[in-house]
Amino acid sequence: MKVVRIRALALAAMISVGAGVASAQEKEQAMDKIHFLIPGGAGGGWDGTARGVGEALKNSGLVRTVTFENMSGGGGGKALNYIVENAQSNEGTLMVHSTPIIVRALNQTVDMGFRDVTPIASVIGDYAAIVVGKNSAHETWDQLHAAFQENPRDVAIGGGSAPGSMDHLVPAAILQAAGSNPLDMRYVAYDAGGKAMAGLLSGEIAALSTGLSEAIALADAGEVRILGVTSPERVDAAPDAPTFTELGVDMEFVNWRGFFGAPNLPEEKRAQYAEVLKEMTTTEAWANVRDRNGWIDIYNAGDDFSAYLQNQEAEMEELMKSMGFIQ
Structure with missing residues (x-):
């Protein structure tokens, strides 16, 4: 029997975090708003992840207002093109995505990929x-x-x-x-x-x-x-x-799911998004969302997340070639 194993993240990058409660200071320093862009329709994994993260951010007091926008089409390409082509007006937007941002670029379902946006952090594994x-x-x-x-x-x-x-x-x-x-x-x-x-x-x-x-x-x-x-x-x-x-x-x-910002996002804004997502993973509000969905914690941010995406791209390309999905 041929062994097939698709890795989601290196073990060293998998972090199980305990539940806690956002402190009063954290709530005072809460971000004002995050708008979540979802590349698929209602009921899918991207939709559930974005809304679950938004729920936890709001209930923990880390973000005052969260909004959601479903933009399906083109195998996720419509939302990806939108955040790239409207970068300046999308600095307050986080697009949820996952392994398909790599797969669909490899099989040319979409003409953009993770290099065209700003990787913020992976958050969960499903x-x-x-x-x-x-x-x-x-x-x-x-x-x-x-x-x-x-x-x-x-x-x-x-x-x-x-x-x-x-x-x-x-x-x-x-x-x-x-x-x-x-x-x-x-x-x-x-x-x-x-x-x-x-x-x-x-x-x-x-x-x-x-x-x-x-x-x-x-x-x-x-x-x-x-x-x-x-x-x-x-x-x-x-x-x-x-x-x-x-x-x-x-x-x-295990399929990672995480968030990406607009291209050329200022480093200060990128770090702010990464930090608020990291804080979220320590809250009781997040533990409730995570556990009811059967997710695992996979927080990996910044340059480490970018490096992981490059490594997974090479692995997925090899796997897809071995099964005849791409040449």
């Missing part, structure tokens, strides 16, 4: 999951994989992003690790995670590739079954969901 509807005939990963091996075209796997994106790459890597040809997979792309989940629940697709945090609430409600998670161990927020390692598939992955 494991990936393969999910089926509650009435699916496939009750386990082994059953779904067996059906795929029998006739791949009958087992459509959907995701909330464009072909060649992270939602596409992760199940392809899982199938490759399980001994199947990832290029046989029929991937159905939706514009945002909420639409992809609706497609699963309506029976348009056999399974959904998604972030674990997007599946937990529906799994708890009995609407979906989580067949496998890309975590090294079971996640407390979804204790009944097995890891792919348990299932005999050597595949682990």
